[in-house]
Amino acid sequence: MFGWRVPLPDEAMLISGGKTSEKYSAPFRVIIGHGAFVVPVFRKVEFMSLSMHEAEVADTCVTRQGISLKVKAIIAFKVGNDLESIVNAGQRFLSDQAQMAVLTGRIFSGHLRAIVGSMTVEEIVTERQKLAIAVLDTATPEMAKIGLVIDSLQIQSIDDMGAGYIDAMAAPHVAAIQRQAQIAQAQAAQQSAEAAQESERNQAEYARQTAIVKAQYKAEVDRAQAESAQAGPLALANAQQEVLMAQTELAQRAAELRQQELVSEIVRPAEADAERIRILAEAEAERMRIQAAAAASHDRVALDRMLIEQLPLIVEKAAAGLERANVNILNGADGLSEVAAGLVGQGLAILETVKKGIDKDDKPQLPA
Numbered sequence: 001m002f003g004w005r006v007p008l009p010d011e012a013m014l015i016s017g018g019k020t021s022e023k024y025s026a027p028f029r030v031i032i033g034h035g036a037f038v039v040p041v042f043r044k045v046e047f048m049s050l051s052m053h054e055a056e057v058a059d060t061c062v063t064r065q066g067i068s069l070k071v072k073a074i075i076a077f078k079v080g081n082d083l084e085s086i087v088n089a090g091q092r093f094l095s096d097q098a099q100m101a102v103l104t105g106r107i108f109s110g111h112l113r114a115i116v117g118s119m120t121v122e123e124i125v126t127e128r129q130k131l132a133i134a135v136l137d138t139a140t141p142e143m144a145k146i147g148l149v150i151d152s153l154q155i156q157s158i159d160d161m162g163a164g165y166i167d168a169m170a171a172p173h174v175a176a177i178q179r180q181a182q183i184a185q186a187q188a189a190q191q192s193a194e195a196a197q198e199s200e201r202n203q204a205e206y207a208r209q210t211a212i213v214k215a216q217y218k219a220e221v222d223r224a225q226a227e228s229a230q231a232g233p234l235a236l237a238n239a240q241q242e243v244l245m246a247q248t249e250l251a252q253r254a255a256e257l258r259q260q261e262l263v264s265e266i267v268r269p270a271e272a273d274a275e276r277i278r279i280l281a282e283a284e285a286e287r288m289r290i291q292a293a294a295a296a297s298h299d300r301v302a303l304d305r306m307l308i309e310q311l312p313l314i315v316e317k318a319a320a321g322l323e324r325a326n327v328n329i330l331n332g333a334d335g336l337s338e339v340a341a342g343l344v345g346q347g348l349a350i351l352e353t354v355k356k357g358i359d360k361d362d363k364p365q366l367p368a
Helices: 083-093 099-117 120-127 128-145 165-294 301-322 332-361
Strands: 011-016 026-032 043-047 054-060 070-077 148-159
Touching: 011 083, 026 083, 043 083, 054 099, 070 083, 070 099, 070 120, 070 128, 083 099, 083 148, 099 128, 099 148, 120 128, 120 165, 128 148
Parallel strands: none
Antiparallel strands: 011 026, 011 043, 054 070, 070 148
């Protein structure tokens, strides 16, 4: 809209040519945060910046000890937000707002030299914040008169310009710090060495445990492989042993059978032959006995003698038949005796039968 003006959030709009601020006898009206209608031609509008500004101070100051120091500081300032500060700043800097930084630097330079002159180098170096607070305390009222407020003051650097005083002052501290640094470095190196040794011990212990476990596993595997490798030969040996035992038992049975065969083939026939000889001998003896008895008898005896003479032949024939027969003798020598006695009995029976036949057919007359 024509004639309607609005300041920026960080600006104050100053309207001159009309109603003014009676409270501070300002030649203009101050508008902040809202717009206002400005009659063209009859009113004039200017804007005052309320944003942050910066001023730098770099000045040579002499301490209470007479030592020259170059001190560098940075001041952050702005126009105050209140109506009085805006009016004061507007009346001084509205036409050339860049002069605010120049004037601020000069003001702080003077106060900085005065404060440094009341302090020692040690205080300035070690208590920079104390120096900054002292400068602020002395410069703030003066800055307020021109409508400016200080946000911060920072001491950037302090230099003795090659005199070596600050370095000499710092030497004991530097040596102490270096000594502490060396001690700390040595302790750190020792701790590092101990940690490395502990790590090596842990690794060695782990390697030992691993080697033990591997050896145990290998021993178990080797034992299992050995048992597996021996299982085949052992089973073969057991099988061979069983075969040998079976063959031995079979050989024993074959030997027993052969022994029985030898007894049947050699011993039994020999025993039968011996028994036959004995029977023949007994028959011969019997014959001789009969002949002896017949010698004292009548003519009948002569006939019996003839028959008795044939008894050995009869028994021999019977024995010959027995020899050719397959006879199993179950009770050894007693069995043979029984067989022989049977042969003799058989021979005597034959003889008796012959005698009876003769008596029946033709009974001879024996002489008296």
